[in-house]
Amino acid sequence: MRVLHTADFHAGRLLRGYDRTPEIHDALTEIAGLAKTERADAVLVSGDLFDTGNPSADAERAVFEFFLRLRDAGIPGIVIAGNHDSAARLASVAGLLGWVGIQAVAQPSANPHDMVRSVPTRGGETLTVGALPFLSERRLVKAADLLGGDTGAWRQKYREGMGFFLRRLGEGFVPGHVNMLMAHATMDGAVPSGSERTMQFDLTNSYTLSGLQLPPGAQYVALGHVHKPQQVSDAPPAYYPGSVIQLDFGEAGEKKQVNLVEVEPGRPARVHPLPLASGRELRTLRVDLEHVEARLARETGFTGLLKVIVKAPAGTAMPGLKDRVLKLMPNTLAVELDAQQDDLVVPELRREGLSLMELYERYHRERRGELPDDLRAAFKEADDTARTEDVA
Structure with a gap:
């Protein structure tokens, strides 16, 4: 089975007032082309499809045309909401996306059946994905817990809450399937780009996940949120593919990519980075x-x-x-x-x-x-x- 993993489109991104959406549109066209030429059985998008919760019409067109290109190539996909996306907005179009073969998981649920999705592939195998969209730290760490608490206690509270969802998703894995996990979160040891949006990292970097919390049955963990491509865990293998173009000057010089994952049921995954050429340097x-x-x-x-x-x-x-x-x-x-x-x-x-x-x-x-x-x-x-x- 061949699975293409990408994330962090940020369609609608403005850089110093300059609209990067045309470049993002080109990158998504390139990625859809790679999915076709590399004979991908499925595409995973690990959040932040858009740069804001109320994207422009051009931003929506760029993302939805990408999904239509996948439909035309007969390639199904699974997407989750990131912290920049409006979960409610994505949930509102989930039914329409389903008509073109894209399963959207917009909001976390205590019921694992709502977040575990399966995709039959052309080769006869089935891909099962535990999909965990972005979960706000505010909803896991109540204000009452923060009053008088130390940073270590806040971090532990967050990890406990996320651990609940990760365990439930791991319980949804199916023997004989290819089992993967998707999440939009920050892992311990992840190296961010030198992004100009430092405020976001200053406010959220205390809240991270440990690789030890990842379900051991996951053959590949498809992460989103950090824009620098990297591997952050070996067992199970967990990767950020990074953003699809250099989004701001903190990412200058970074080579952008998507990951092609070759995997069989019960076998270790083989990960191949595919470089992207779109986007202005x-x-x-x-x-x-x-x-x-x-x-x-x-x-x-x-x-x-x-x-x-x-x-x-x-x-x-x-x-x-x-x-x-x-x-x-x-x-x-x-x-x-x-x-x-x-x-x-x-x-x-x-x-x-x-x-x-x-x-x-x-x-x-x-x-x-x-x-x-x-x-x-x-x-x-x-x-x-x-x-x-x-x-x-």
Whole structure:
């Protein structure tokens, strides 16, 4: 049996206001082509189909056309919701996806029959997958448990809750089938990309799973959530295929891939990475102020996307710097001062002690400008709702 494993599409992703969806669409077209040429019996997508819970029409088109291409090739699939997806939204189209051969598991359930899915393959074998979509730490670790607790206790509480679901999924494995596990979570030892979205990892990195918690009957564990391709467990073998394009400048230089898994019932899986060619290359340049033009002149043949960090003494005024850079390299998305130096000399840029709202305001200001009042109100409402759900 040949199973193609991918994850973390993030369709609808904006990078400094630049829409990456056309590149993601190209990557998904490439992946569907690989599934066909590599004679995949099934495709597993381990979450984060979309970048937001309310994706654009173009983002939905990119993802749904991918599923239609699989349908046209006669290849079934199983998908789970990631932390960036709206579980309710994915659940609402699960019936439609089923018509094209895609089984969607959007929300965790205490009933393992709701999360264990089977796919008969063209070779006559059956693939059984225990599918665990993203489960919010907030729903596993109640606010009452956090008050006065230490970080180790929070981590253990989370692991116990996740362990319950993993055990139930393992009980759904069938002798004589190819048995796999899917999950959207962070494993111990996983190495994240140097993503610019550090806020997410700062808030959730305390909550991880141990490889010892994975069901021993899983012949392959198909993970999503971490964007850097890697293996994080040997027994059972557990892999992140990574994101399908370089999504932000923290992923610059990473080679993107999907995993082709060859496996037979009761036999060890053989994993083959398949490189992806889609997506514009991202690159960060660090340039001394006095050498800006000369350094950029050496990049004139670069067709990817650039972030330029200009090193300059603290307090240096640089009027027109962005225009100078864009004149030479119009594919530059960001021009910044040396952030490390600024952090050292400007205490206001440090993050210790800031509230979630203050962190979000700073993030939005750095990426897209001042936070509009409607977004501020929506963020506050969402945060208040989450806190209320935890206490309930």
